[in-house]
Amino acid sequence: MKDRLPGIVVKGMSSAGIFIMIFILYFLFREGIPVLKAVTLKDLFFGDLWYPAENPPVLGMFPLIVGTLAVTAASSLLALPFSLLIAVFVSEVAPRSVRELLKPVLELLGFFPSIVLGFIGMVVLAPWLQETFDMLSGLNLLNASVLLGVLTVPIVSSLAEEALSAVPGDLRDASYALGATRFETTRKVVVPSALPSILSASLLGVMRALGETMVVLMAAGGAAIIPLSIFDPVRPLTSTIAAEMGETPVGSPHYAALFFGGIVLLLMTLGINLLSAWIEKKGKLVQ
């Protein structure tokens, strides 16, 4: 009995976790699926008008989905190259004293409250964009993407730095001993060896941007239109849910549609998660 107790405790706790997960999923689907009584799946996904307050409500989520994808893609494009450069610098270039300073700073920045960034977006970045590019409003796709980028860089660069540092010293030595410079060793041996982990770190950052709510709510402009340039405002799924959930009657089609938006977000992150797991697994096979 004494031997089995720890096993029972661990099993109990992990199955409680799984049970709660299943419960959340069930809840999400129970509240979200009824939207299909009011609107067809095709119109829900591909309808390009989102007027949930009309009577009857027009629930086309296409602009919201595109908004989410656009802001995620743009922020990733901005953030990932930066993150990689920072990771390489911290892990491979910086002297030890600088590394020991930068590493905790990066980790701390990863906990930066997103609402503070949202403030910076509204008060600093938006007016600057407005004046510099002579726009009607500085609250747009670009603004939100830059802020989301700032939010993801510390996370991705910190994880990627760990991946680079984990490359065995043996491999670097072998490369140096063949007459490679530090730069050649980094480019040809260290980064390729760490690539699977770097990719999955990047996907984690993408997921963070995808699910982020506060920053896009404050800085993305909030117009449910399909953006044609990076200076157009967007309204991603997350900020739509956050902004509208409090003002909709429980059980209405609009209410269900917002839950359905949650399901869509969940499926997106699940997809990225699976992709990342697949990359890790593939990477393990090579090494």
Added chain:
Amino acid sequence: MEKILVSSRGVNLYYDSARVLKDITFDVMEKQVTALIGPSGCGKSSFLRCINRMNDFIPSARVEGEILVGGSNIYAGGVDVIALRRNVGMVFQKPNPFPMSIYDNVAYGPRLHGVKQKDRLDETVKQSLVGAALWDEVKDKLKTPGTGLSGGQQQRLCIARAIATEPEILLMDEPTSALDPMATARIEELVRELKKRYTVVIVTHNMQQAARISDRTAFFLMGDLVEYDATPKMFTSPEDKRTEDYITGRFG
């Protein structure tokens, strides 16, 4: 006719203020196998890493004295360390192939030094793998990961990778310590083969191994070079009492 290829002249190595090598002076002969033996921490591996300046990467390391390779001091100012390392290959304790294909592992050095033509690379890769006695086992799977090979094969791949830059000297740092007896025997056989073309300096923990494969043996103890002589002499009638004690297994 014996010819000196590497000549150590009063080499001292410091890690910060700790002196780990003390006035090491001896000559390594061309196209011979020279074994460096001694108990752990005696400085034999540190000395090996002086010959291709791998100690440069340890910020606290400082070398005094001269090491002449082919007559020129590799610790003189303005020495091209890249060219030196190309001329002095190294094989490490644990097999450490890069996580890339067998072909790319061997072609890594030549590519670094600017060889681009496919047929020339193909030929170098083949010759190096033949030289490392691995060709027959891998010729049909050159594009598969080098990390998929067995430990002994991986170590021979590392030897092929080291000889692909056509070095004069091959440094081996306990190359069989992570291998089983069968794989060890193959590497030893290979070392005897390699000395026809290369000058081999091998660090080993295993005295029988030194006796089996080396022409000359240097015995290190606590940073001193105690004795250096032809291997048969070292193992049958060493001059120094400490050498005899170590070789007969009284310590170490």
